Amino acid sequence: MEPILLIVIIAVAVLVIGGGAFVALRGRGRDLELERRDGDVALDTRPEAGGTVLEAPPIDTAVVEAPPIDTAVVEAPPIDTAVVEAPPIDTAVVEAPPVEEPIVRPSFFERLGKARSAFTGYLGGLVGLSKISEDDWEELEEALIQADVGVATSMSLIEDVRAEASEAGAEDGAAIMGLLKAKMHQELEGKDRSLTLDDGETNVWLFVGVNGVGKTTTIGKVGKRLAMEGHQPLMAAGDTFRAAAAEQLTMWAERAGVEIVRGSEGGDPSAVIFDGVAAAAARGCDVVLADTAGRLHNKANLMEELAKVRRVAAKEPGHVSEVLLVLDATTGQNGMSQAKVFTEAVDVTGVVLTKLDGSAKGGIVFAIESELGLPVKLVGLGEKVGDLVDFEPTEFVDALFE
Amino acid sequence: MFESLTDKFEGIFSRLGKKGRLTEADVDEALREIRVALLEADVNLTVVKGLRSRIKERAVGEGIHKALNPAQQVIKIVNEELTNSLGGETIKITYASRPPTVVLMAGLQGSGKTTSSAKLARWFKSQGRNPLMVGADLQRPAAVEQLQTLGRSIDVPVYSEPTNPVDVARHAVEEARSSGRDIVIVDTAGRLAIDEALMEEVRHISEAVEPDYTFLVVDAMTGQDAVNVAEAFDQKLALDGVILTKLDGDARGGAALSVKEVVGRPIAFAATGEKLEDFDLFHPERMASRILGMGDMLTLIEKAEQTYEQEEAEEAAARMLEGQFTLEDFLDQMQQLKKMGPLQNLVGMLPGLPKEMRDVDIDDRELGRIEAIIRSMTMAERTDPRIIDASRRTRIARGSGTNPTQVSGLISQFAEMQKMMKRLGGLGTKKAKGGGRKNKKRGKGGGRTTAKGGGRVTQKGGKRPQKSNGRVTPKGTKSNKAPLMLPGLDRLEIDDLERLADDFDARS
Numbered sequence: 001m002e003p004i005l006l007i008v009i010i011a012v013a014v015l016v017i018g019g020g021a022f023v024a025l026r027g028r029g030r031d032l033e034l035e036r037r038d039g040d041v042a043l044d045t046r047p048e049a050g051g052t053v054l055e056a057p058p059i060d061t062a063v064v065e066a067p068p069i070d071t072a073v074v075e076a077p078p079i080d081t082a083v084v085e086a087p088p089i090d091t092a093v094v095e096a097p098p099v100e101e102p103i104v105r106p107s108f109f110e111r112l113g114k115a116r117s118a119f120t121g122y123l124g125g126l127v128g129l130s131k132i133s134e135d136d137w138e139e140l141e142e143a144l145i146q147a148d149v150g151v152a153t154s155m156s157l158i159e160d161v162r163a164e165a166s167e168a169g170a171e172d173g174a175a176i177m178g179l180l181k182a183k184m185h186q187e188l189e190g191k192d193r194s195l196t197l198d199d200g201e202t203n204v205w206l207f208v209g210v211n212g213v214g215k216t217t218t219i220g221k222v223g224k225r226l227a228m229e230g231h232q233p234l235m236a237a238g239d240t241f242r243a244a245a246a247e248q249l250t251m252w253a254e255r256a257g258v259e260i261v262r263g264s265e266g267g268d269p270s271a272v273i274f275d276g277v278a279a280a281a282a283r284g285c286d287v288v289l290a291d292t293a294g295r296l297h298n299k300a301n302l303m304e305e306l307a308k309v310r311r312v313a314a315k316e317p318g319h320v321s322e323v324l325l326v327l328d329a330t331t332g333q334n335g336m337s338q339a340k341v342f343t344e345a346v347d348v349t350g351v352v353l354t355k356l357d358g359s360a361k362g363g364i365v366f367a368i369e370s371e372l373g374l375p376v377k378l379v380g381l382g383e384k385v386g387d388l389v390d391f392e393p394t395e396f397v398d399a400l401f402e
Numbered sequence: 403m404f405e406s407l408t409d410k411f412e413g414i415f416s417r418l419g420k421k422g423r424l425t426e427a428d429v430d431e432a433l434r435e436i437r438v439a440l441l442e443a444d445v446n447l448t449v450v451k452g453l454r455s456r457i458k459e460r461a462v463g464e465g466i467h468k469a470l471n472p473a474q475q476v477i478k479i480v481n482e483e484l485t486n487s488l489g490g491e492t493i494k495i496t497y498a499s500r501p502p503t504v505v506l507m508a509g510l511q512g513s514g515k516t517t518s519s520a521k522l523a524r525w526f527k528s529q530g531r532n533p534l535m536v537g538a539d540l541q542r543p544a545a546v547e548q549l550q551t552l553g554r555s556i557d558v559p560v561y562s563e564p565t566n567p568v569d570v571a572r573h574a575v576e577e578a579r580s581s582g583r584d585i586v587i588v589d590t591a592g593r594l595a596i597d598e599a600l601m602e603e604v605r606h607i608s609e610a611v612e613p614d615y616t617f618l619v620v621d622a623m624t625g626q627d628a629v630n631v632a633e634a635f636d637q638k639l640a641l642d643g644v645i646l647t648k649l650d651g652d653a654r655g656g657a658a659l660s661v662k663e664v665v666g667r668p669i670a671f672a673a674t675g676e677k678l679e680d681f682d683l684f685h686p687e688r689m690a691s692r693i694l695g696m697g698d699m700l701t702l703i704e705k706a707e708q709t710y711e712q713e714e715a716e717e718a719a720a721r722m723l724e725g726q727f728t729l730e731d732f733l734d735q736m737q738q739l740k741k742m743g744p745l746q747n748l749v750g751m752l753p754g755l756p757k758e759m760r761d762v763d764i765d766d767r768e769l770g771r772i773e774a775i776i777r778s779m780t781m782a783e784r785t786d787p788r789i790i791d792a793s794r795r796t797r798i799a800r801g802s803g804t805n806p807t808q809v810s811g812l813i814s815q816f817a818e819m820q821k822m823m824k825r826l827g828g829l830g831t832k833k834a835k836g837g838g839r840k841n842k843k844r845g846k847g848g849g850r851t852t853a854k855g856g857g858r859v860t861q862k863g864g865k866r867p868q869k870s871n872g873r874v875t876p877k878g879t880k881s882n883k884a885p886l887m888l889p890g891l892d893r894l895e896i897d898d899l900e901r902l903a904d905d906f907d908a909r910s
Contacts, residue, residue: 148444151442212513212514244548248547331621337653359596
């Protein structure tokens with residue numbers, strides 16, 4: 001009780017004083033700002049306010065613009081009525097016609113190959129070496145860091161492998177690379193990566209994640225895949241925040257030929273998902289794919305909202321069997337913090353790693369797997385439906401070094 | 403929780419004793435920590451190496467500043483070096499002499515191009531311009547609808563047609579010309595830097611519209627790959643700047659630095675929230691301390707701002723400074739505090755909090771106990787805790803499920819805070835009347851007995867000499883020792899707040 005009490009008192013004091021002083025000063029700042037806007041040329045002059053020198057932030061001075069001095073410019077009057085809105089576009093036309101593509105599982109290598117050319121030479125030389133020097137060890141560690149595995153994880157991996165190597169008397173590059181890969185593979189082993197669908201239940205798969213990781217697209221692909229496997233999925237457009245998110249999911253639903261339940265923009269996501277569950281139960285669908293709005297994990301209120309979505313989704317007849325955290329492969333060390341916070345809030349059961357077909361390697365999922373024990377279940381290797389594949393640890397580890 | 407660099411440095415340099423000069427070995431040890439900190443912040447490895455050598459060059463042999471300890475000094479160098487790298491050249495938007503000014507937005511999928519397009523349009527509008535947005539992302543389902551919805555909310559028209567991205571962009575510029583729109587913002591589809599066909603396509607769009615500005619939209623959470631992406635886009639499109647998105651997350655945003663180093667172009671804008679207004683010109687200074695993982699007071703204040711009502715905050719601060727702050731107010735503030743997210747996160751942002759305190763594992767439920775104690779008091783007791791005698795204390799303890807010692811613990815801590823605040827307030831208001839706000843900063847440093855408080859002032863003075871006159875001595879030294887320190891405040895000068903306020907204001 002003691003330390004926390006002290007901390008609370010300190011926090012309150014700092015915030016109140018800080019906040020108060022800040023608010024009080026802001027008023028003044030604003031006047032200054034106005035002055036600054038008026039006399040745009042005199043930006044650098046530091047107005048004397050009550051004998052105090054106020055400093056203009058350096059960035060501002062460079063950017064606030066003088067109006068165009070070009071006298072030749074005649075500004076057209078604003079024609080607000082003649083809105084140049086395009087005719088309603090039938091987006092379906094633009095998109096690839098929904099051709100039934102046979103789902104062929106692309107291999108990591110095939111997809112990643114094109115991005116890897118820059119790196120192939122990087123460690124390739126190492127394998128041929130007969131003795132690994134101090135610099136080479138560092139290079140190995142750096143290779144891991146560059147794949148976003150993270151400093152701490154990379155260092156501990158290399159340390160372990162070094163110990164193993166000296167014990168086994170392995171010195172040459174090929175043997176050491178083998179040890180490292182085996183070590184990494186071992187960390188990823190023994191996890192259940194299957195997606196749970198319980199018989200006779202209205203399963204709910206909840207897709208969560210920060211903004212822009214590809215939740216909606218993933219749901220579209222998963223829906224299509226499930227439908228092709230003979231399941232009856234139903235999509236619930238729980239992203240009521242982002243403009244046109246429901247439209248986007250609707251197009252995916254049409255493509256995949258699955259049902260969709262959507263609410264109004266700005267509505268309560270829990271309600272939409274609850275309706276989805278009810279509709280699925282009534283129509284005999286076996287799994288609800290619930291979309292949620294992207295949210296940054298440090299927004300406490302939004303995480304609270306998500307926890308509520310999960311609670312509501314679990315109400316009869318709903319049965320939450322998967323909570324999938326969608327993670328962008330380009331994400332760096334922040335991925336760990338995302339995984340932690342989302343797991344705390346909604347008890348994540350697995351990770352979907354998207355956009356791995358770019359040049360990013362998604363090494364952070366290695367740290368997430370080994371530290372948090374969260375299994376990566378699906379991987380996105382391209383834009384096509386069939387490009388969302390099951391995660392293969394061996395391929396992933398190999399790809400980190402290629 | 404990040405272990406602050408400052409702590410690590412202080413560990414390293416505490417062994418140095420009173421050497422007059424930083425040796426190469428000292429600096430090397432510190433640099434290792436810097437490397438880790440930067441890498442953990444997702445700064446690209448190659449960029450880290452470059453920075454390291456620059457920092458080393460500056461740090462080795464630099465005479466030890468009287469007022470700064472070596473740790474602070476290296477931090478200062480690192481911070482300046484980062485700020486220079488991030489800031490350097492700032493962007494200057496000049497409008498085309500023959501309108502429209504065309505802006506092309508490019509980037510990976512999910513980096514936030516569409517939202518940023520709308521935010522940028524809103525920004526141009528606030529500058530008195532007449533933007534037109536162009537939906538050239540015909541790839542992602544409903545991307546154009548998304549742009550249209552955003553367009554409606556900021557009252558900016560959207561042009562699109564179901565043809566191909568190049569034609570859409572070209573026709574949009576014609577349209578803008580004939581309808582008198584002076585800014586055209588072209589939103590393109592997200593693409594991977596390694597996708598040759600799509601990279602060619604965006605180059606064709608660029609050739610067709612000859613943009614005045616080409617911005618790469620980069621997610622602040624991007625990892626090591628950021629440089630490859632930036633390089634690829636820069637080669638195809640010759641970027642003019644970068645728009646950094648999702649800065650309201652807790653990513654430390656090293657990608658910003660990497661991209662800046664590679665492209666050599668400024669980070670022009672930053673998006674700091676979900677609302678369309680949460681977008682403004684980029685501030686490098688703030689980014690530097692964020693990347694280093696040091697307390698981010700501005701973020702803290704921003705967070706507070708989001709939850710606090712302005713008048714409420716002002717009132718509470720005034721009452722606190724006058725010593726009128728009651729347990730009832732305290733309870734109120736605690737409620738606000740809870741709204742701002744887990745306490746652990748907040749504590750991490752308080753600058754200068756001692757390490758022992760930062761490392762305390764905080765369970766937010768503990769707050770409930772404090773709350774229960776206060777709620778078990780009568781109004782009269784909350785207003786004046788001095789009336790609480792043994793019998794009242796027992797009652798309160800029973801009511802809140804605690805014991806009398808905890809109750810008196812809370813009351814005495816609170817009383818200390820009140821005293822402290824009153825003294826602070828007394829100084830502050832007196833001075834304020836005398837000579838304007840610059841004097842206010844003297845008000846603290848009261849409880850701190852080490853030399854650091856003084857050092858900080860000089861450090862700042864050094865950076866901004868015009869403000870340093872006569873303000874170097876912390877007044878608090880002679881004041882009676884207060885048992886309750888406010889570590890958060892002792893390094894945070896009112897001066898900092900002034901700067902933050904100015905800074906913040908410049909952005910709104």
